[in-house]
Amino acid sequence: MLPYYLGCPSWSAPSWRGVVYPQAAPAGEFLAHYASVFNAVEGNTTFYAQPSADTVARWATAMPAGFRFCAKLPRTVSHSADLREQLAASDDFRRLLSPLGARVAPFWLQLPASFTPQRLAELRAFIDHWGDGNLAVEVRHPAFFVRAEEERALNRLLLERGIERxxxxxxxxxxxxxxxxxxxxxxxxxxxxxxxxxxxxxxxxxxxxxxxxxxxxxxxxxxxxxxxxxxxxxxxxxxxxxxxxxxxxxxxxxxxxxxxxxxxxxxxxxxxxxxxxxxxxxxxxx
Structure with missing residues (x-):
């Protein structure tokens, strides 16, 4: 057991044969082999498309209990015009991944560069609806990186609610x-x-x-x-x-x-x- 989580952006690169998977491993076994080396992975695939319930069930079989899958909320949620209009969609996404249990930790909300400090009220409402600390947020607007009041306001919001940046x-x-x-x-x-x-x-x-x-x-x-x-x-x-x-x-x-x-x-x-x-x-x- 490592005292930290270590991983890569995905688990499914055929070029990793001989490095992460055995040379002859079929693609269907990649996740199980990956999880025997690393104990976490970025859930980039869920940003672009939501998996089927059958796919989630297969992941649940292959992921050990101590494994962590940082599932990105779909871009239809994170890149919407108003996060407050996506609360039901975020609930649906959490229910879809519920068979993974504690292995989905934390969910990632990757916000676009167009998400400005003027939209922090949306993020506050989203976090309050989310209801627990099992969420991490990535921001990309330059105003959040100049050590001014906009960045301090973001950091206060996340710190007060135990949400990781x-x-x-x-x-x-x-x-x-x-x-x-x-x-x-x-x-x-x-x-x-x-x-x-x-x-x-x-x-x-x-x-x-x-x-x-x-x-x-x-x-x-x-x-x-x-x-x-x-x-x-x-x-x-x-x-x-x-x-x-x-x-x-x-x-x-x-x-x-x-x-x-x-x-x-x-x-x-x-x-x-x-x-x-x-x-x-x-x-x-x-």
Missing amino acids: ICLDSRGLFSCTSQATAVLDAQSKKPRLPPRPTAFSQAPQLRFVGHPELAANDPFMAPWLDKVAAWIEEGRMPYVFLHTSDNQLAPQLARRFHQQLSERLPGLPALAQPVSEPEVEQLGLL
Whole structure:
């Protein structure tokens, strides 16, 4: 059992065979193998489309009890004109994922850059309707990152209600000068905002979007490694998710983060290695 949650943006990349899954693993087994290595995952798929009840039932079978699925609320909710008009839809989404029980923790409300400080009343009403602290919020409007009254008002709202503000750090990605298509595409989509290392609850949330060259991330990860180690020592249970531009190397970056965290917290359990297929004995001719 790790004293923190560690994962990637998804569990279903075929290129992770040999890194997270056995080489011959069928796609239907990816989640079970992923959950044997990492104990959390970002629920990005639910942002774009809601799963069927049958799909949720399959996830419930594959996810261990201690696993955490940070399900993003659908963009039809988070990117609506008024959050107060989406309260029933958010209730429906929670009911859909209810078979996962405590494994959905926390739900993520990822707000667009168009969500301005003038809309905080909507967020307040949404949080009050939500009714518990099993929610984390990501904001992207620049006004929430200038240490002025707009940001302080957001932080007060979240802190008073025990709602975590998701920490997004994309400095590693934007430090990359490669003209590779995957890098340029990621840089065009990810927000370029200063990191905000907040801990408004017992479960701080970090999303780290890294450079495609793993070692180039070390200077950007170092302060987070110190922060995560301190959170753990304070008795908190942080969540850490590692991305790369196309996420092909996300598992390797997650392992690198964990290895360097182990240097700060001696005795931290090692991550499991993917299960390998048994070797087939080659019989010679007699």
